[in-house]
Amino acid sequence: MLFCPQQLVRARFQALLSAPYRSPGQWHRRSWPPNTRHALQYALNHTSTIPQRGADEHTVGETASEPTECEPKQDAAIDCSNQVASNPRRSYKSAGPRQVSKRAVKRALFSEGLRQSDATSVHERLNHEIQREKRTLSDKSIAISTISRGRSIYNAKGKGLQAWQHAYEEFYKAKHYQRKVNDQSIIPSLNQSGEAVLAKIQEDCNGTFRKFWEGTDREFKARHWQALAFWLLENDPKLFLNFLIVTMKGKETPDFTMVADCLLYVDNFYYEELKDWTTGPRAHGYSWIIEYCLRPATWPIVAPPHKGIRLYIRRARPYGVRLAFRTMKARAVQWKAETQLCFVNRFVQLGDIDRALNALKLIPRLNDPIFTMNSQGVLRHCCKLLTLDTVEDGESGRNFRILPQLLEMGVKPDRDMMNVVLANAYKTGDHQLGADMLQFMTNQDYDFDSYTYVTLLTNAVSRGDQARVHELIREVDAQEEIRKNPHVANKIFHSHYVFTAKHMDIDADPTGVFYSMLDMYNNLHDITPLKDLLIIPPHYKAREDGAKMPPTPMALYIMIATYFRCGSRVSNVQRIYQRFHELVRQGHPTIAPLAATDHTYNEFLIALRKSSRAMHSCVRIVEDMLQPPARLTIEHAKPSYRTWAILLSVFIWHRRPAAAEKIKEMMAKHQVPYNDVTWNLIINGYANAQKVPETAAAMKAMEAQGFALDSYTMKSLRYLRDPERLWVAVDELDRAAHEADSVRSSTTQDSAAVEDALRDEMIEKGLQKLGDKNKPKD
Secondary structure (H helix, E strand, C coil), rough: CCCHHHHHHHHHHHHHHHHCCCCCCCCCCCCCCCHHHHHHHHHCCCCCCCCCCCCCCHHHHHHHCCCCCCCCCHHHHHHHHHEECCCCCCCCCCCCCCCHHHHHHHHHHHHCCCHHHHHHHHHHHHHHHHHHHHCCCCCCHHHHHHHHHEEEEECCCCHHCCCCCCHHHHHHHHHHCCCCCCCHHHHHCCCCCHHHHHHHHHHHHHHHHHHHHHHCCHHHHHHHHHHHHEEEEEEEHHHHHHHHHHHCCCEEEECCCHHHHHHHHHHHHHHHHHHHCCCCCEHHHHHHHHHHHHHHHHCCCCCHHHHHHHHHHHHCCCCHHHHHHHHHHHHCCCHHHHHHHHHHHHHHHHHHHHHHHHHCCCCCHHCCCCCCCCHHHHHHHHHHHHHCEEECCCCCCCECCCCHHCCCCCCCCCCCHHHHHHHHHHHHCCHHHHHHHHHHHHCCCCCCCHHHHHHHHHHHHHHHHHHHHHHHHHHHHHHHHCCHHHHHHHHHHHHHHHHHCCCCCCCCHHHHHHHHHHHHHHHEEECCHHHCCCCCCCCCCCCCCCCCCCCCHHHHHHHHHHHHHCCCCHHHHHHHHHHHHHHHCCCCCHHHHHHHCCCHHHHHHHHHHCCHHHHHHHHHHHHHHHHCCCCCCCCCCCCHHHHHHHHHHHHHHHHHHCCCCCCCHHHHHHCCCCCCHHHHHHHHHHHHCCCCHHHHHHHHHHCCCCCCHHHHHHHCCCCCCHHHHHHHHHHHHHHHHHHHHHHHHHHHHHHHHHHHHHHHHHHHHHHHHHHHCCCCCC
């Protein structure tokens, strides 16, 4: 029997991954009857455990509509009414997809108040798509498809859609390859009437043009929309977005395919310019226009433009993505594996594990030979999904949440997936679980790559296992390709910093430690940025042995921290900070990225906090973080919890309680809640100042916010000269809190008693009146 939760997780890993006769979806240990061996071996040799469907069963579109645990229950009712067969592999008895009758098309158009004269073109287009895609639609799906096509202003007989496709393809290629259009005649151009419409758009798009466009007929809109769209896309993309909003209102709108093409063009070539664009009194942004113009309610059921749908999934806000997923399932919109993987990727970005798994479960039902559950495209998305995996307590004990479900789908982990599983195993805090995973990878002859060694080095450093780090470094040195990998090299550099500079031995020579780190840095990176920061001593001679790669922000941070921790005068730290701030303001390509996190700023604060002359410099550093320089190409970091805690410790260390109170006010102003470190610093300051009532109040407030008094709190209380007074003060606070609760409780009871008395009195009066009315008249 295994009673330790960590051992239970390890046992399940071994039961899953080690047993030779386990199906890909089997997670728990169990004994198999002899007659099931053949079936298990068959399951192990196939990529999917999904059973094959018979010819008379529902196909992909219907299966995709089944409700899942994270979807609303009403979806099940919708799905049952929208049974759609979309699998091109049909029974030999079938005579082909069911044709849509012209009568059904007219009835659907009439119900929405659309033109009956378009019935012929809508009928022909819809039947052509059904035959091409080999889809059979339910009556409700036919109605939705008819209305979707009937709203398009390009349903009249003609070559409008074909002309658009040829023109857009040439227009897009010209922009992509930065060349002129080869055949200008295929691009719709503005005539005299179109130029007059363009003038209205440029004058007042949301006013004059909107009223004018609403008053025109369908033929006028179809004649001018394409030419206006191409001109605006080429000359004024911002104005095009306003033009698109206006023309998408009403019953008659541009074809969904055209709208999707235009927005793909804008997104591919102008996203960086337009991502902060807003319009209208409500300041609608770029994501809103994608959601409005490509809303799922307008998606065609048959042959939808999947690139446009994937654009919606990528750019829509969380609610819009969930709405799109529900709509595709409820209406059985024809989809592709790439679109499903786009849903998986987006849900992973949003941290929505359940919906990501539900989207992934639909992949096998598409029967796409390119995107099987063990294809590279699907496995890459599984790796991203596994980065969200955690260990949870379930009905059968502690277990990983995501990995078992992936295995039940038939996914066979490759090396990249096992690397993520290995990292997740170490994150649980159970070193033996990680060792078991590593042993499994070794037994299965997985080749270790840079990701594997970075994970192993990270775990060894976090445990302080210096011997294991040296062992891993020897393994890396024997493999030239991995040794030259920048991520592995930086991790080895970090491990050297942790064991030499960060936790420096009391007998170590600080100068020797610094030069040791500098030599290792010089072997990996260009030393010029350190010279720009004025950190390199004048007499140091760097080795020139060929071109070296620029340092990563992590490598630069490590060298700055090493320089400060190995002993540096306050004046030097102040000088280096002035230089650092100047380079950040100038946008130095290597130094400026350090301002994206608080780590470097925190190192400056730590280096300055013990000097009473540097308190003003500490405040200035935090002010610089709160008011970053303008025109920065990076997002400047704001002060973190750790930054505020270090600044607060500066004034507590130098016994400046008034200044410490000012820092607490600044934290409240910037809505920075206290954590356990902050409370311990406050208690330390009050205890040092012998403020017993304030110390007791801070302790009570710390407990009220859910933080337990720890060893650091007890250590701070040793500064009190009369600790007995502290416990008296704590008892007084407890007694006052109890009395306040009693008063509050009695007040509540009294008010309840008064309400009961009033209610009884009103009832008595009502009964008396009723009795008076029922008395017989004399």
